[in-house]
Amino acid sequence: MYVGRYAPSPTGPLHFGSLVAAVGSYLEARRQGGRWLLRIEDIDPPRERPGARDHILRALEVFGFQWDGPVVFQSRRTGHYEAAIQDLLEQGLAYPCGCSRAWLRARGHGSVYPGICRRGTAPHPEGHAIRVRTHDEPIGFHDRRWGPFAQRLEREVGDFVIRRRDGFHAYQLAVVVDDAAQGVTEVVRGEDLLASTPRQIHLQRLLGLTTPSYLHLPLVRDAEGHKLSKQTGAAPLDLERPARTLWDALAFLGHRPPHALREAPVRELWTWALAHWDPTRIPPPRCAVSPSAIPVPTADTRS
Numbered sequence: 001m002y003v004g005r006y007a008p009s010p011t012g013p014l015h016f017g018s019l020v021a022a023v024g025s026y027l028e029a030r031r032q033g034g035r036w037l038l039r040i041e042d043i044d045p046p047r048e049r050p051g052a053r054d055h056i057l058r059a060l061e062v063f064g065f066q067w068d069g070p071v072v073f074q075s076r077r078t079g080h081y082e083a084a085i086q087d088l089l090e091q092g093l094a095y096p097c098g099c100s101r102a103w104l105r106a107r108g109h110g111s112v113y114p115g116i117c118r119r120g121t122a123p124h125p126e127g128h129a130i131r132v133r134t135h136d137e138p139i140g141f142h143d144r145r146w147g148p149f150a151q152r153l154e155r156e157v158g159d160f161v162i163r164r165r166d167g168f169h170a171y172q173l174a175v176v177v178d179d180a181a182q183g184v185t186e187v188v189r190g191e192d193l194l195a196s197t198p199r200q201i202h203l204q205r206l207l208g209l210t211t212p213s214y215l216h217l218p219l220v221r222d223a224e225g226h227k228l229s230k231q232t233g234a235a236p237l238d239l240e241r242p243a244r245t246l247w248d249a250l251a252f253l254g255h256r257p258p259h260a261l262r263e264a265p266v267r268e269l270w271t272w273a274l275a276h277w278d279p280t281r282i283p284p285p286r287c288a289v290s291p292s293a294i295p296v297p298t299a300d301t302r303s
Helices: 016-031 054-063 078-090 101-106 170-180 191-207 244-250 259-263 265-275
Strands: 003-006 035-040 092-096 129-132 139-142 146-153 161-162 186-190 213-217
Touching: 003 016, 003 186, 016 035, 016 186, 016 213, 016 244, 016 265, 035 054, 054 129, 078 092, 078 129, 078 161, 078 170, 078 191, 139 191, 139 213, 146 191, 161 170, 170 191, 186 191, 191 213, 244 259, 244 265, 259 265
Parallel strands: 003 035, 186 213
Antiparallel strands: 092 129, 129 161, 139 146
């Protein structure tokens, strides 16, 4: 059975870009007669905002989403992430690293980690991160919208963090462990996470987990071309007129509901959307792009 999921982080209220990702994920799961799961990725307390989790759940209810099964909270699954890390450490596939970003920048290192601590590191007063080893063989996949995509992780990303120096588990690890545990068969999310996918496939292979298929949706951008995000203060969803915003999200994804449905009850708009959803209508990428041209998200990035 097809299993999809939506996994927001409680770093702020949902905005229009969040809604677009949820709509695409939800409708694709329903089109294929599958399940749609909801997971709250609350593993980064320093970045979380009070009340954001409740606002997310409330907004999804107001907009008429119906998820299958209980909501999963990553903050309650840290033991599973730690078990995966211990597995990688015991196999020699991961190692402690005392290099902070500031320390690396001060020594002229860029965004690609040069493997300084691969052969061991001295105790660091601020603790250690755990990094997973990468290699130079290309890791590729076929995205349902973007087509073929591959990266050579060692030269384009470097060994990446799976547990931060502050003890919190990194997104790249948590998302892989949880997608496998929940039986997710396809990940539908924004294209800003396209460049994260080879890292996640790398972890899936090291941990012996199944790789789902992927569909990366177009991003919603502001007037200056910047991605809408919680961190940059994107306007929260208007919960008073959900049908209008839902109509706009469907239009952004290449669909044209009858204009009268902008003023109709949300359930009527969903009835239309469920009957007419066609992923081939999603606008294609604006241009061909090489992996090196896509910004590599930090370890804090969320799906």
